[in-house]
Amino acid sequence: MHPDELLDLIDKENEARSRWKHTIHICTAAGCLSCRSDALKEAFDKEVAAKGLAEVCAVKGVGCMGTCNAGPMVRIEPGGIHYGPVAPEDVSEIVMSLDGDPISRLLCKESAVFSSRQHKIVLENSGIVDPERIEDYIASGGYTALSTALATMSPSDVIAHVVQSGLRGRGGAGYPTGLKWTTVAKTGSRRKYVVCNADEGDPGAFMDRSVLESDPHRVLEGMAIAAYAVSAFHGYLYVRAEYPLAIKRLAKAIRDAERHGLLGNNICGTTFKFGVQIRLGAGAFVCGEETSLISSIEGNRGAPRPRPPYPAEYGLWGHPTLINNVETFANIPPIIRNGGAWFAKTGTEKSKGTKVFAIAGRVNNTGLIEVPFGITLREIVFDIGGGIPEGRNFKAVQTGGPSGGCIPAEFLDMPVDYESLASVGSILGSGGLIVMDDTSCMVDVAKYFMEFSRSESCGKCLPCRTGTPQMYHILGRISEGGGTRYDVQLLEELCDLLKNTSLCGLGLSAPNPVVSTLRYFKDEYEAHILDKTCPAGVCAMASGRMVRQ
Amino acid sequence: MASETGTSSGQPVDRRLKMVEATMRRYGNEPSALIETLHTVQEAFGYIDEEIMKYVAAVLNVPLSKVYGVATFYHFFNLKPQGKHTCVVCTGTACYIKGAQNLIETIGHETGVKPGETTADRSLSLLTARCLGSCGLAPAVVFDGDVAGRLTPPDVLQRIRGWKEHAS
Ligand SMILES: Cc1cc2nc3c(=O)[nH]c(=O)nc-3n(C[C@H](O)[C@H](O)[C@H](O)COP(=O)(O)O)c2cc1C
Ligand code: SF4
Numbered sequence A: 001m002h003p004d005e006l007l008d009l010i011d012k013e014n015e016a017r018s019r020w021k022h023t024i025h026i027c028t029a030a031g032c033l034s035c036r037s038d039a040l041k042e043a044f045d046k047e048v049a050a051k052g053l054a055e056v057c058a059v060k061g062v063g064c065m066g067t068c069n070a071g072p073m074v075r076i077e078p079g080g081i082h083y084g085p086v087a088p089e090d091v092s093e094i095v096m097s098l099d100g101d102p103i104s105r106l107l108c109k110e111s112a113v114f115s116s117r118q119h120k121i122v123l124e125n126s127g128i129v130d131p132e133r134i135e136d137y138i139a140s141g142g143y144t145a146l147s148t149a150l151a152t153m154s155p156s157d158v159i160a161h162v163v164q165s166g167l168r169g170r171g172g173a174g175y176p177t178g179l180k181w182t183t184v185a186k187t188g189s190r191r192k193y194v195v196c197n198a199d200e201g202d203p204g205a206f207m208d209r210s211v212l213e214s215d216p217h218r219v220l221e222g223m224a225i226a227a228y229a230v231s232a233f234h235g236y237l238y239v240r241a242e243y244p245l246a247i248k249r250l251a252k253a254i255r256d257a258e259r260h261g262l263l264g265n266n267i268c269g270t271t272f273k274f275g276v277q278i279r280l281g282a283g284a285f286v287c288g289e290e291t292s293l294i295s296s297i298e299g300n301r302g303a304p305r306p307r308p309p310y311p312a313e314y315g316l317w318g319h320p321t322l323i324n325n326v327e328t329f330a331n332i333p334p335i336i337r338n339g340g341a342w343f344a345k346t347g348t349e350k351s352k353g354t355k356v357f358a359i360a361g362r363v364n365n366t367g368l369i370e371v372p373f374g375i376t377l378r379e380i381v382f383d384i385g386g387g388i389p390e391g392r393n394f395k396a397v398q399t400g401g402p403s404g405g406c407i408p409a410e411f412l413d414m415p416v417d418y419e420s421l422a423s424v425g426s427i428l429g430s431g432g433l434i435v436m437d438d439t440s441c442m443v444d445v446a447k448y449f450m451e452f453s454r455s456e457s458c459g460k461c462l463p464c465r466t467g468t469p470q471m472y473h474i475l476g477r478i479s480e481g482g483g484t485r486y487d488v489q490l491l492e493e494l495c496d497l498l499k500n501t502s503l504c505g506l507g508l509s510a511p512n513p514v515v516s517t518l519r520y521f522k523d524e525y526e527a528h529i530l531d532k533t534c535p536a537g538v539c540a541m542a543s544g545r546m547v548r549q
Numbered sequence B: 001m002a003s004e005t006g007t008s009s010g011q012p013v014d015r016r017l018k019m020v021e022a023t024m025r026r027y028g029n030e031p032s033a034l035i036e037t038l039h040t041v042q043e044a045f046g047y048i049d050e051e052i053m054k055y056v057a058a059v060l061n062v063p064l065s066k067v068y069g070v071a072t073f074y075h076f077f078n079l080k081p082q083g084k085h086t087c088v089v090c091t092g093t094a095c096y097i098k099g100a101q102n103l104i105e106t107i108g109h110e111t112g113v114k115p116g117e118t119t120a121d122r123s124l125s126l127l128t129a130r131c132l133g134s135c136g137l138a139p140a141v142v143f144d145g146d147v148a149g150r151l152t153p154p155d156v157l158q159r160i161r162g163w164k165e166h167a168s
């Protein structure tokens, strides 16, 4: 599709949109779908037709609006009225009220607090465009970054913007994206690959899923721009098989983009070509690690290999490979559209832009948020998250999944960025935030993560293969009331060992949950070891007390 | 070939084999198609048995040991037939914090199965997952492919007992 055809399509879409007096947006991302939002959309379709409003009122399935725990969510435009949860019985009343006052009984309480502190770059289209219609994405400014880049920028101009933006990888380690692109671009090989890491193995995280389900074209556009920048002609999206809806929408998005000449040969009427294939993960956390992901795409067991050589030089089938996370790619189109300097205005000195967090656990408003770096944990948990339910007390927030740590209340006012979280012994990770209150036992939480690492260890290197089960057993002993002071010392030694001798990130970071709980919640370990009690009442202690409500 | 009993799709074997062949062909029968092929095998037959592993090994020209190694490495693949209904309880962090363990215990009490097991009459398999990505609705369970969130033990019992009534 040539740039002027793109503009024609935008005009046509806008003309269609101008006929609508009202638009009813219904969330069709996985969260709301699991609360039957598909039936709700059908009910709206029927009701609008029955009332003879089909000419003036559009019913649109859109992506995630963020307030997942109030789902199924409905938004009415104009007016920006958020309703949730909505039942099929409410449909006729909503349609009746379109020209009148909003129905106060159905207004979503969470949506106001939820949106006030947010800043949307990655999620700018989420909940607004229909993820299954490429026209809708294009009309919202989609693919203009790609067509502009191809028409007016050289690959090194593109990279210069990414470098200037200060964007860092959103998959966990926070490696500067511009630097990675530069490395791949510099390698002389004629065959290169671009890979999108959509494995999202961290339990408690669903940012990537939401982006893929709500705005799949944005990720494809980001990948195509990256391919142009590093001169790759082929790409893979490695998506976890547990995300069937995301896979379905991505597959459709790829077909539609090919049909519109935005992927495939002669993209936007230029000589640039880029094709993308989906590869399914199969439920192995370690496959999120880049060398293991490569091995999995090649059809092998997903075992990591030592780096260097890094995939940027030696990746898929031995060729230079650029691997970025879903959210990293999703940041690219706006960076190219608005320039690297624009992006660098948001965030902190060393962490630019925004971060999407999945907030879950013992907190009132669970869901998906996008906030600028530098916001405090307190603002996230108490302002946006609405605090702790049932009048209980905040205990900790767990960030970074099994590679991260638990951050206690004393650091709630710390700004959130890569360095600050690392300085208190956790990591930003991919952006899962699990809030815990006084009903969570920190020994139990450490044991939970160690069980995870133990069962996800690929077994290739000894420290991780045998160390994680050892640590798990020790934690099990402590939680059952059979622990001694010596066990804590042993745990500390094992943490040290794994951190220094494992082959890949899984083993290197597996001790983090233990180290951080030992650091901030030593009293809970002591209560288990010395008093044989579990202060939170979670662990089955020697006394036979077994309470988990 | 995979036996016809115990598989959930109810389609004749050759239709299912055709699906598997189509996947292999789509990837040019390359060894790198192995994981995609195993996904199709599982989708078509419900699980991956030794006969079909041998067949896939032959077509893709990879050693049987490698097919077996890959099939066992990834948690998503089942090597045993599954029950008529499946119940996948999420044991990710968010669901764990919100009591996923209680759901597993409840199902265990009701049916006598532990995670990873199938009831003796093959009516139900209980599985666990590492996070379904519906953490905002924790605790979450997939009943026969449908995700349901914010579940309590009584909700889960109701679903399972509902299946039983339909069966009889
Ligand atoms: C055990 C392990 C699991 C990982 N899982 C993921 C994952 O699920 N998604 C992801 O994007 N990155 C994951 N990573 C990080 C990737 O290896 C890699 O750094 C990242 O995809 C690079 O992209 P980025 O620079 O855009 O962040 C994981 C790393 C390790 C060590
Ligand atoms: S650290 Fe663990 S997961 Fe990584 S290579 Fe070693 S055994 Fe495998």
Ligand code: FES
Binding pocket: A203, A204, A205, B090, B091, B092, B093, B094, B095, B096, B130, B131, B132, B133, B134, B135, B136, B138, B139, B140
């Ligand atoms: S932790 Fe259960 S859905 Fe994510």
